[in-house]
Amino acid sequence: MDEHYPFELRPLPYEYDALEPYIDKATMYFHHDKHLATYVQNLNKALANYPRFHTWSLTELLTNLGRIPRPIQTAVRNNGGGVYNHNLYFEGMTPNSSREQAGWLGDAILQQFGSYQIFEERMKQAALDRFGSGYAWLVSDKQGRLKILSTPNQDTPLPLCPILLLDVWEHAYYLKYQNRRGDYISNWFNTINWKVANQRYAVCVGRPEL
Template sequence: MKKSTAALSRRSFLARSGRASLALGIGSSLIGTAFLHACSSERNTEEAVGSLSTGYEQTPLSYAFDALEPHIDAETMEIHYSKHAAGYAKNLQDAMAEENLDTNQPLEQVLMNVSNYSTKMRNNGGGHYNHELFWKLMRPDAPGSPAGKLAEAIDATFGDFNAFKTQFETAAGTRFGSGWAWLVVDNNQQLAVGSTPNQDNPLMNLSEFQGIPLLGIDVWEHAYYLNYQNRRGDYVNAFWNLVDWEQVNTRYDRLV
């Protein structure tokens, strides 16, 4: 009996420790602190390539709705941006007012401490952040692959670029239901690939997959269903034609 009780106590301790570590999140790491400092310093400045910060309001697209065709069609882009993403931005404003949010702090800081806020803030703050990043990291004339330090890190971490793409596509394709797949820098300043459900993201201290996002893809059905129907894999494969690796490269260079 004593042995069984001891084993149970150890499991309980490990479970509690895991939850405590999760609650601290990426924001408690050195890279998380540096990331927040960079986001704070960027606020109220003109956004540049590789900007790490995200504002609280929806920003205009830098390209037309039809600019990403044939990979993402104009109707999907217009509905996605003007209805879905706009809804998250509006509901985030409502949540901010309801909870008297201190908007002097970056949105990224709110997400890193999202356990202190309501489910409404989590869903809509996450949805707004995720979509703002998604739009920013695509462009019509996108380069086909990363360069510089990021390319070297991808090769060192995953074997080569194609192996990374396969792992990323697997994360996107196996995310059950709605969610996102990500390439992040983790708290050890290493690259990692994973996914999150719904509108969660790796910044959140409640997320089981944590890190600073470099690249994310929306795998909610509204992101692709009009053109690809149930063929999520085809949509994910087409995404590589749109990734703005210049932005992703610069984000990585600023983090490590």
């Protein structure tokens, strides 16, 4: 992500209720306008007195955490990760999910996992196995090899290239699903923006024209 300080809250690419019945309006409002907005504010606050880093992109900050001054390193890791992860999450969903738009990524999923069903089962298991808060990810290396993994809290899979992520923090689903995390995870697959996912995959392997 090329944005740099001061970071801004990106608008949702759809209405708050657009993902119903899978994700409800209230959850989308609080998740985006409250939780994500707080990460943006806290990231800017952490960087405010460190002009050296004002030209660094979000990706640069998160892939060079060892170069961030110790007094703000944890704040940048947590809040920068919160901004990065949530932007990918919200922009990776759509009310018009269509696997027909998976394109080259769809071919890679079939080749490397054997079927969409196996991909979904492994992605779901990664999300279910994540104890506490975090994310399940579909990522790629520069050679286009896909991998499913999970990260805790607001950690990212960088330098691996993110394609899809599933937020399993409780605030992502608890208003609607309460403790039924598995139901939320299963329904999330109905919201995947395969067009965006395919575009991300093409960028990952250095072929954005695909």
